Amino acid sequence: MVSAGSIVEFRDVSYGFSEGRPLFSRVNLSIRKGGYYLVQGPSGAGKSTFLRLINRLEEPLSGEILFRGRALSSYPPPLLRRSILYVQQSPTVIDASVRENLLMPFFFRSNAHLERPEDGRMKGLLQDFLLQGIGLGDNALTLSTGQLQRLCLIRGLLLSPEVLLLDEPASALDTESARVVQSMLERMNTESGVTALMVTHRTPDPGAVIPVILKLGHGRIKEEAWNMESWR
Amino acid sequence: MEHGILEIGPGQLALALVFILAAGATSLYHGLKLERDLVVGTLRTFVQLFLLGYILRYIFHLDSVWPVLGVFCFMIVFAARIIRTRVKEKQVSFFWPILISMIISYSLVSIMVTGVVVGARPWWKPQYFIPLAGMLIGNSMNAMAISLDRLLGELRKRRQEVEMMLCHGADYGEASRDMVKTAMRAGMIPSINSMMAAGVVFIPGMMTGQILAGADPVLAIRYQIVVMVMLVGSTAVVSLLGVLLVRRLCFGPGHQLLIRPERPGGRS
Incomplete structure (x- = not known):
């Protein structure tokens, strides 16, 4: 972790699909800037919803979520989502080349002022994520799910977000690729101070960064220190 | 045909119903069970269109x-x-x-x-x-x-x-x-x-x-x-x-x- 101080804060946040059965009930939580979090919980506990609340794809029924001390609603949504980037569970691409997919976000109005990455940078990232066999001109729809997962992660990283929300980023990856993804994320976390929250079912190897565990269940979110036993 | 429209009188309107009778007979013969819909449809056509005709005539007359x-x-x-x-x-x-x-x-x-x-x-x-x-x-x-x-x-x-x-x-x-x-x-x-x-x-x-x-x-x-x-x-x-x-x-x-x-x- 780079520093203390919270970057995202939940204040009495409740959320549910129906009034009677809340998914979260008056949750208070502080995500530290530069933290590395693993989100854990049984299926249906609201892991994806938790991430979607942070980038405002969902709105709480009551309570408030803050980003850098200000309510999420005080930011223009496109700007907020570029800073708090959510990578979906099922990798989604458009029917176009790998290059066009990676550059797509730079054509949105709110990102127009950002410098578009050169081919060299994109190729370098493909290589870092063990996708060296893939050309920038290849159609993205021809890639396997595991390759798409990494491509989508790269597309998000190119926007240099402050917070990364990853929904099972390695679910379709073999052990080696998953390890590479993990170490890349740890590097981003330690070197660039990116705050990362990751839903994952894999038992992580003790890596360069000691994660904090967020346990979801029974309408609550509990923060726990990492140890192998608690994970099991 | 001369300019101007040929008049359709009540008798001629009634004669046109022969087509509905033909459709009804087909429905009965083949068991299509459309007789009721045919009757309702015909009635509605008559009522709705006549109503429209009178309303339009009235509105044309008002000229407002x-x-x-x-x-x-x-x-x-x-x-x-x-x-x-x-x-x-x-x-x-x-x-x-x-x-x-x-x-x-x-x-x-x-x-x-x-x-x-x-x-x-x-x-x-x-x-x-x-x-x-x-x-x-x-x-x-x-x-x-x-x-x-x-x-x-x-x-x-x-x-x-x-x-x-x-x-x-x-x-x-x-x-x-x-x-x-x-x-x-x-x-x-x-x-x-x-x-x-x-x-x-x-x-x-x-x-x-x-x-x-x-x-x-x-x-x-x-x-x-x-x-x-x-x-x-x-x-x-x-x-x-x-x-x-x-x-x-x-x-x-x-x-x-x-x-x-x-x-x-x-x-x-």
Whole structure:
């Protein structure tokens, strides 16, 4: 972790699909800037919803979520989502080349002022994520799910977000690729101070960064220190 | 045929019922069980059209702008209600946006056609305004229903794609641009197709009516061309306005897509 101080804060946040059965009930939580979090919980506990609340794809029924001390609603949504980037569970691409997919976000109005990455940078990232066999001109729809997962992660990283929300980023990856993804994320976390929250079912190897565990269940979110036993 | 229309008397109207009897006999013979619908349909045709005839005659007689506008608004509200029943969507209430877009675009096109193109004086002259506006509303109502149905269907089907774009800094307009295009095309294609087929595959209804009423076919054709062009124009304007207004309702204040896959107890 780079520093203390919270970057995202939940204040009495409740959320549910129906009034009677809340998914979260008056949750208070502080995500530290530069933290590395693993989100854990049984299926249906609201892991994806938790991430979607942070980038405002969902709105709480009551309570408030803050980003850098200000309510999420005080930011223009496109700007907020570029800073708090959510990578979906099922990798989604458009029917176009790998290059066009990676550059797509730079054509949105709110990102127009950002410098578009050169081919060299994109190729370098493909290589870092063990996708060296893939050309920038290849159609993205021809890639396997595991390759798409990494491509989508790269597309998000190119926007240099402050917070990364990853929904099972390695679910379709073999052990080696998953390890590479993990170490890349740890590097981003330690070197660039990116705050990362990751839903994952894999038992992580003790890596360069000691994660904090967020346990979801029974309408609550509990923060726990990492140890192998608690994970099991 | 002389100029002027041949009279159809009550006897002749009754004679026309022979066709319904033939249809009824077919239904009975083959066990189609359509007899009741045939009777109700025939009755409704008689009652509704006679009523319309008398109302129109009365309005023509009054020769005032207000009843004309009243009929115009009545037709629009009715069309909006029909669209509401045809487009099955529970999560977004779209009645008001389509009503507003219909009022704006139909007023614009109808006034332009009667007042400027046809040159009726005054622009609301009931003989011109009511039938032209009626054709406009009846035809582009279908286009609007098709467009909306497609828009909502596409947003639901391509939800992942929309959210992916939102997550990378797109606003709701950018994230749904493709779906709007698809919806607009779907709504406009039928009226473009009917322009292609006009006069070759079918003789359009308005022209048929005018020719039967003794008008010169070449004059009837001019009217028909105005009507068809007007239909394409109003279809485009009303679908675009309606689709854009309804699209805004599909997204929350934080540009989050509100349309969800149907699930029991799903939040709307």
